[in-house]
Amino acid sequence: xxxxxxxxxxxGRYFPKSxxxxxxxxxxxxxxxxxxxxxxxxxxFVVLAVGAYTVRVGQAPAHGRVxxxxxxxxxxIFVPLQAILGDLxxxxxxxYQPAKLxxxxxxxxxxxxxxxxxxxxxxxxxxxNTGEMAIPRLGSLYLxxxxxxxxxxxxxxxxxxxPPVAIVYFAFRIMVGIAVLMVLTVATGFVLMAxxxxxxxxxxxxxxxxxxxxxxxxxxxxxxxxxxxxxPWTIYGLMRTAESVSPSLTGSDVLISLLLYMLVYIIIYPxxxxxxxxxxxxxxxxxxxxxxxxxxxxxxxxxxxxxxAPEAR
Amino acid sequence: MTMELDLVPIWTLILGVGVxxxxxxxxxxxxxxxxxxxxxxxxxxxxxxxxIAPIWDGNETWLILGGVGLYAAFPLAFAIIIPAVxxxxxxxxxxxxxxxxxxxxxxxxxxxxxxWDHGFAWGSALAAFAQGLVLGAFIQGFDVxxxxxxxxxxxxxxxxxxxxxxxxxxxxxxxxxxxxxxxxEGELQxxxxxxxxxxxxxxxxxxxxxxxxxxxxxxxxxxxWFSWPNIAYLAPVPIITAALVWHVWRSLNSASDFGPxxxxxxxxxxxxxxxxxxxxxxxxxKHYTLDQAAAAPSTQAFLLIGTLFLLPIILVYTxxxxxxxxxxxxxxxxxxx
Numbered sequence: 001x002x003x004x005x006x007x008x009x010x011x012g013r014y015f016p017k018s019x020x021x022x023x024x025x026x027x028x029x030x031x032x033x034x035x036x037x038x039x040x041x042x043x044x045f046v047v048l049a050v051g052a053y054t055v056r057v058g059q060a061p062a063h064g065r066v067x068x069x070x071x072x073x074x075x076x077i078f079v080p081l082q083a084i085l086g087d088l089x090x091x092x093x094x095x096y097q098p099a100k101l102x103x104x105x106x107x108x109x110x111x112x113x114x115x116x117x118x119x120x121x122x123x124x125x126x127x128x129n130t131g132e133m134a135i136p137r138l139g140s141l142y143l144x145x146x147x148x149x150x151x152x153x154x155x156x157x158x159x160x161x162x163p164p165v166a167i168v169y170f171a172f173r174i175m176v177g178i179a180v181l182m183v184l185t186v187a188t189g190f191v192l193m194a195x196x197x198x199x200x201x202x203x204x205x206x207x208x209x210x211x212x213x214x215x216x217x218x219x220x221x222x223x224x225x226x227x228x229x230x231x232p233w234t235i236y237g238l239m240r241t242a243e244s245v246s247p248s249l250t251g252s253d254v255l256i257s258l259l260l261y262m263l264v265y266i267i268i269y270p271x272x273x274x275x276x277x278x279x280x281x282x283x284x285x286x287x288x289x290x291x292x293x294x295x296x297x298x299x300x301x302x303x304x305x306x307x308x309a310p311e312a313r
Numbered sequence: 314m315t316m317e318l319d320l321v322p323i324w325t326l327i328l329g330v331g332v333x334x335x336x337x338x339x340x341x342x343x344x345x346x347x348x349x350x351x352x353x354x355x356x357x358x359x360x361x362x363x364x365i366a367p368i369w370d371g372n373e374t375w376l377i378l379g380g381v382g383l384y385a386a387f388p389l390a391f392a393i394i395i396p397a398v399x400x401x402x403x404x405x406x407x408x409x410x411x412x413x414x415x416x417x418x419x420x421x422x423x424x425x426x427x428x429w430d431h432g433f434a435w436g437s438a439l440a441a442f443a444q445g446l447v448l449g450a451f452i453q454g455f456d457v458x459x460x461x462x463x464x465x466x467x468x469x470x471x472x473x474x475x476x477x478x479x480x481x482x483x484x485x486x487x488x489x490x491x492x493x494x495x496x497x498e499g500e501l502q503x504x505x506x507x508x509x510x511x512x513x514x515x516x517x518x519x520x521x522x523x524x525x526x527x528x529x530x531x532x533x534x535x536x537x538w539f540s541w542p543n544i545a546y547l548a549p550v551p552i553i554t555a556a557l558v559w560h561v562w563r564s565l566n567s568a569s570d571f572g573p574x575x576x577x578x579x580x581x582x583x584x585x586x587x588x589x590x591x592x593x594x595x596x597x598x599k600h601y602t603l604d605q606a607a608a609a610p611s612t613q614a615f616l617l618i619g620t621l622f623l624l625p626i627i628l629v630y631t632x633x634x635x636x637x638x639x640x641x642x643x644x645x646x647x648x649x650x
Contacts, residue, residue: 015609015611015612016611016612016615019615246392246395246396246399246461246462247396247461247462247463248396248397248399248461248462248463248464248465248466249396249399249466250465250466253399253400253466256400257399257400257403260403260407261407264407264410264411268410268414271418271422271425272418275418275421275422
């Protein structure tokens with residue numbers, strides 16, 4: 001739906017023409033690879049953080065040291081890979097969703113050798129950025145891989161076909177900013193590893209712990225970039241979001257359902273997080289009881305045999 | 314393609330069977346969830362939860378098949394029905410979240426076991442009730458304007474749909490009791506039989522109310538059932554249903570392990586057929602028939618290829634997991650994932 005393909009439009013209705021084209025649409029490979037790689041990186045940072053905690057408090061440090069090193073080596077491959085995939089995805093977006101790309105860059109005027117905006121406040125009504133800090137010509141280099149490649153600005157698109165620029169602009173910067181922190185974290189880790197100081201540099205282990213949530217924030221920021229950036233379209237360039245709303249659904253209906261979702265998530269997320277944290281605080285069990293095979297050849301149940309349930313002791 | 318094969322009957326069959334599989338399979342494990350809170354001891358509750366732990370999530374696969382099948386094969390029906398039952402579907406999904414989490418959290422989060430115990434039972438009951446609301450609203454029909462649902466999001470909460478909701482709660486409890494009779498023995502089984510008898514009475518009353526109310530509120534349905542010669546052809550439906558009620562009652566009071574469950578399942582089949590007779594050939598009652606709401610033949614053909622590949626896989630793994638976890642549950646053997 002971001003780069004729809006493999007369909008035909010007959011009497012205002014969409015009909016499929018080719019499965020292969022529909023699935024392998026222009027942005028599919030980049031989108032899939034960039035997303036899956038993001039999940040691997042996110043998970044590896046959680047492993048890194050748990051390993052760092054375990055080493056720092058001296059609880060099962062042997063496990064922790066393995067976790068630290070495994071995660072660092074994994075990230076040394078996947079963080080740069082993710083950057084390359086992101087760059088390729090960007091080239092694809094430039095070609096198929098130029099308005100989104102212009103919003104990500106906060107670029108209003110079409111031009112060659114466009115600057116790279118570092119930070120600014122994009123003003124949608126005035127069609128310009130205020131308080132901008134930018135590096136000349138760099139934008140064209142990383143967007144088109146050429147110093148004077150042409151990049152379309154937002155003013156090339158009618159105002160009613162532009163996404164909410166500020167959200168896309170900042171979400172993209174949050175994602176990239178976290179990527180930079182990730183690169184620094186991994187690089188520092190390797191420097192410390194080379195100096196044999198990885199396991200006793202407390203400040204670094206604390207940094208790793210803080211980075212546990214980095215991947216999650218980056219994933220959500222990236223998601224926001226792509227989904228807000230594709231506005232005002234549901235099916236890019238063909239069907240507007242406003243046209244795809246169920247006619248019967250009112251604003252208050254949506255508000256009620258959103259509040260219900262929030263209520264459920266407010267209960268579930270803290271509980272889930274607490275349960276996972278508790279596993280980390282407890283540390284790995286001395287002997288892995290769960291792995292022991294029992295009579296039927298199946299491991300024990302969610303209702304673990306009663307005796308081992310904590311409160312039944 | 315030179316000759317267009319009519320795929321609507323095939324998709325009707327796939328959807329019809331898929332939805333029934335969902336009702337039968339998730340029906341019993343939602344039912345087990347509802348009965349769960351009535352069990353006296355924690356040991357019993359553990360056994361009850363273990364009786365469905367390996368299979369409940371597989372059962373819910375059929376809900377996805379039903380939803381996606383409706384969306385893809387009968388998009389017009391999906392576009393009208395889903396907005397019309399927006400809140401019941403939302404309630405069902407949120408209830409299923411609590412219920413599903415209870416399996417995981419109940420044992421890991423020992424301090425809050427009672428909270429997740431309630432989450433399991435009430436989540437199951439609310440999901441069942443919400444499904445009944447959807448069914449009730451569906452039988453009553455929707456306010457349609459052209460190709461859109463024209464009513465409001467709360468129109469589906471009517472006295473009739475609430476009664477159908479309660480009917481499904483009772484019916485699922487009956488299925489759940491039937492399953493527990495198969496999966497347990499001794500005291501716990503006797504307890505399941507007692508609850509099964511109550512659930513059977515409640516189900517019978519509820520089905521009776523719905524069966525009388527439906528034709529009373531809709532002359533077309535009344536004409537279909539009570540005009541000559543239909544009344545003669547369709548008479549076996551209520552007669553067989555009544556015989557099944559009698560059979561389930563007897564097997565609940567006998568030593569039969571499988572009788573109550575199989576009989577209850579047959580009761581569901583008869584109710585399902587009854588609803589199908591009332592509504593046929595409409596998929597959006599009174600407005601669009603299956604043929605009118607169907608996606609283009611090319612779309613349906615498209616989807617059929619994938620479905621015919623996946624359906625056997627689903628059936629095989631479902632059957633296999635039931636085979637692996639067959640027999641009675643015991644306190645010393647469980648399943649962990």
